[in-house]
Amino acid sequence: MEIPDNLSVGERIRLLRESRGMPRPVLAQMCGRGPDWLKRIENGDRELRSYSLLFRLAAALQVPDLSVITGQDSDAGHPVPTGGLNHPGMPAIWAVVMKRPFGLVTAPSALPNPAALQGRVNQSWRLWHNSGSNRTEVGAQLPELIRDGEAAVRVLDGPERRTALVALSDIYRLTGQATAYIAPAEMAWIVADRALAAAQDADDPAAIAAAAWNMGNILRETSYPDDALRVVTEAGDLLRPHLDDAPDDWRGIYGALHLHAAVTHAREGNEGDAWRCWDKGNEVAKSLSASYVHPSTVFGRANVDFHQVSVATDLRKAQKAIGLAHDIDPDIMPSKERQARLWIEVARGHLQRGDRTAALHVMKLAHDIAAETVAYTPSARAVAADLWRKAPRALRREAGELAEKVGVAAPG
Known part of the structure; x- marks a missing residue:
């Protein structure tokens, strides 16, 4: 019509x-x-x-x-998908998550080592942040990790089971990250709930807070911002009494909860609340060493600065976002995934100002750093689609090549 x-x-x-x-x-x-x-x-x-x-x-x-x-002249244009984005690793992950047996299929020949299990999870988180093809590489590891984690909590007792539960919660958090935007909504909810349930069963405040951060991501991305804010706020309240004598990673997840709230408020247009939450995250970063980086959320000095750009972009303060990004050295961030996301935010800022030449330049940087982050992030795909349709004539070939790589345009 x-x-x-x-x-x-x-x-x-x-x-x-x-x-x-x-x-x-x-x-x-x-x-x-x-x-x-x-x-x-x-x-x-x-x-x-x-x-x-x-x-x-x-x-x-x-x-x-x-x-x-x-509206045709709006920056918010993008082909509407009929379902989740496709990824070849998704069927195997779906099978192990959605067809979980009620009991052990086969009993292990020896009791699992929960510390070794956690070590494998930590290694997978490092791969998630360091690989340009993180969904493919981590996704290939997840089915076995999930099966081993589930088996460990079934056969272990006492403190060892508690350690295994923390590892299992971590596995499901990683699953949520690796399947974001490619998993059907029902699986995303199940994965988030299992991560939180395992952490609560372990009675570990830091694991609970980390799982709440993950749950907040799912709630926000499925358009429940108020519930997302409630979850991360309650998790912060749970963690706060333990922080004085807590390990750095407990403060790291506490800071990540505030950054999560900052972005959620910004996307809802709540400018004052967004900057208030960012300030709290910034104060947490100041209490940690300049080199500190949380192993899964990568909270630390660089991530706080990156989130400042995200908040400004979501508030449509394009000039401020670009100015903030100008003063950031992306290489100080050890995560390729987060580096790429920074450039995606900068590209969004350039689009808000109508500068498609600059947006194309930084989107190509993002794609060179982490191709799958760009290809499987809706905001990045929206930028690529906009550039494909509206780039200046001299840049149409480059914009078309980027759109094909990202998957928003068929090969010509």
């Missing part, structure tokens, strides 16, 4: 919904929200900033591109 150019996002949603004979409560339920939320969007009383919610609305309304909802 043809939609007048002068309609707002909310008016476009209402027109599309009514043209399909879809009641407001039905569309709202398909997005995991209530009818009052959708009414506020349609009436223009609430701004819709979340890409994941835009995708949900577009899929539910059966439109081919986000620009149908956001």
